[in-house]
Amino acid sequence: MLDDVLIPYETTLFVRDNCLCLHVQRAARALARRFDDALRPHGLTNGQFSLLMALNRPEPPPMGPVATLLAMDRTTLTAALKPLERRGLVKIESDPRDRRGRLLRLTVEGRRLLTQAFPTWKETHAKVDQQLSAVDMTALRAGMLALA
Numbered sequence: 001m002l003d004d005v006l007i008p009y010e011t012t013l014f015v016r017d018n019c020l021c022l023h024v025q026r027a028a029r030a031l032a033r034r035f036d037d038a039l040r041p042h043g044l045t046n047g048q049f050s051l052l053m054a055l056n057r058p059e060p061p062p063m064g065p066v067a068t069l070l071a072m073d074r075t076t077l078t079a080a081l082k083p084l085e086r087r088g089l090v091k092i093e094s095d096p097r098d099r100r101g102r103l104l105r106l107t108v109e110g111r112r113l114l115t116q117a118f119p120t121w122k123e124t125h126a127k128v129d130q131q132l133s134a135v136d137m138t139a140l141r142a143g144m145l146a147l148a
Contacts (some may be wrong), residue, residue: 012081050070071148090107
């Protein structure tokens with residue numbers, strides 16, 4: 001009977017202490033909260049800041065590469081763009097080379113807000129780097145990129 005088969009509590013502790021997925025999720029949530037708090041005075045979440053930064057390019061990118069960079073599907077990207085578009089920070093345009101495609105343009109207002117928010121991001125990031133001063137950040141970033 002299934003009720004008689006129990007995973008020992010020691011196994012639960014082993015998973016708690018060794019599960020990379022759990023530790024990455026916890027760290028990601030803590031970092032997201034920290035950056036959300038820092039960027040709140042600019043009216044941005046960390047996800048919105050990352051999305052605006054992903055659009056900060058010489059030419060407006062199509063949705064596919066932006067979705068890939070941010071590790072989200074197109075539907076999620078579309079939903080994330082809506083509030084930024086309503087605020088006049090992003091403009092979604094038809095691709096003149098392929099009318100079915102969409103290009104994502106950072107507006108003047110979007111660039112202005114990104115310029116104002118960047119020093120806050122930089123300062124917050126420096127504090128995180130200081131907190132992790134004993135960690136090889138190059139190796140950590142390389143490891144995360146390898147998993148992504």
